Amino acid sequence: MLSVRPKVAELAFQVFGRTLHPELYRIHQTRRIERTAYDAKIDITNCGHVITWRASGVTICEVASSANQPLPQRRQLLNKPLRGVHNERLKCHGGVQYRTQFQLEPVSPDLFWTFQQQLGNGPTEGLLHTFDSSGRMALGALSYIHVDTRCRSMLVQAIHTFPDDYAIVKVESVFSLPEA
Structure with a gap:
């Protein structure tokens, strides 16, 4: 099965106050994190990523995907097209x-191919997935996710490349609990 990217014009960024069923997207890489105060699951998917973070009875699920991806509307906290900056x-229950x-x-x-080559040959920590070529370009897209965890917070940095459009999606998210 091919694992190629959608066009960047089709991308959306959504946040839910619930978990999403994994059958809704194709997972290529996964990392699970368990800390005393929270747990998380980070997935590189066919369109981008899904991050599910749970703590103190609160669930936050961040999804970078195709706007055409069928996702539920229930408990959707944010839905933005992935364009611009x-x-x-969000402030949730319990701080x-x-x-x-x-x-x-x-x-x-030129800048795209330099960045793509450095990303593909550089990071040794985190999740990295190389997608199949779409056929138009010789190299496929890349997704890289770096996670930095602390006792009461988690920082996630994600980069997704789109060779057919010479575009890069960058996401930096922080999930945190109030100070004890």
Whole structure:
């Protein structure tokens, strides 16, 4: 089965106050995190990523995917097209906070290929997945997710490349509990 990316014009960024069924997307890489105060699951999917973070009875699920991906509407907290630069913040029950910055950055072909090569050969920590070529370009897209955990917070940095569009999606999200 091919694992290629959708076009960047089809991308959406959504946040839910619930978990999503894994049958809704194709998972390529997964990492589970268990800390005393929270647990999380990070997935690289066919369209981007899904991060599910749970703590103190609160669930936050961040999804970078195709707008055409059939996702539920129930308990949807945020739904934005993945274009330009966005800064979002949510305050949840019990003092739980979520903040994110995401952007779609179109770049020149030369800059794109330099970035793609450095990303594919660089990081040794985190999740990295190389997608199949769409046929138009020789190399496939890349997704890289780095996670930094603390006792009461988690920082996630995700990068997704889109070779057919010479575009890079960058997402930085922080999930945190109030100080004890």
